[in-house]
Amino acid sequence: MSRMLQARFLSLCNPQVAFVSLSQSFFGTHGRFSSQVNEIFQDRVEVSSSRNVRNGFRTFCTGKDLSTKKCVPCNSKDMRPMTEQVANDLISQVPEWNLVNEGGALKLHRSWKVKNFAKGLEFFQVVADVAEAEGHHPDLHLVGWNNVKIDIWTHSVGGITENDFILAAKINELKLQHLLSKKAAK
Numbered sequence: 001m002s003r004m005l006q007a008r009f010l011s012l013c014n015p016q017v018a019f020v021s022l023s024q025s026f027f028g029t030h031g032r033f034s035s036q037v038n039e040i041f042q043d044r045v046e047v048s049s050s051r052n053v054r055n056g057f058r059t060f061c062t063g064k065d066l067s068t069k070k071c072v073p074c075n076s077k078d079m080r081p082m083t084e085q086v087a088n089d090l091i092s093q094v095p096e097w098n099l100v101n102e103g104g105a106l107k108l109h110r111s112w113k114v115k116n117f118a119k120g121l122e123f124f125q126v127v128a129d130v131a132e133a134e135g136h137h138p139d140l141h142l143v144g145w146n147n148v149k150i151d152i153w154t155h156s157v158g159g160i161t162e163n164d165f166i167l168a169a170k171i172n173e174l175k176l177q178h179l180l181s182k183k184a185a186k
């Protein structure tokens, strides 16, 4: 990337962001353009976080781990659903979660097998505590008494935003092992 372009991009981002994390988030670890960068320069794609607006561009300016970020209020007027390409770039950051397209709406999906019905409800409570803290909520399913399924999407925009990935990353950090059946989830 030419130094001019690099300087231009830096001016759009929060100057506090350490250059190394900025270059990683833009150039990936192999010095290539990440798809987010292409989209930002090509069609001013809007991504979920409404706080990273610089001169009309929304930016992924930090390489911060998703689980350390905070969800933003979903009623922000300029929140937009993420494109499938950007979602596909982010899915690797939430291991075990899958991107599903349900009737045109992208969602994150993951399932677990719990020890029993009561442990399934305990599982829901642990997840609910995180959701309440984030002000962002998953769809919880307890099927056939011991199969927990979670879908995460942003209802206010009818699609997927960075909030959904943040919540999924935080769920991945939870200590849930003691609730799970020894047999792997289907």
Ligand SMILES: C[C@H](O)[C@H](O)[C@H]1CNC2=NC(N)=NC(=O)C2=N1
Binding pocket: 072, 073, 074, 075, 135, 136, 137, 138, 152, 153, 154, 155, 156, 157
């Ligand atoms: C104001 C507040 O952000 C909204 O009520 C929240 C609550 N939790 C939410 N959770 C999800 N998944 N999508 C939403 O649109 C949503 N909206």
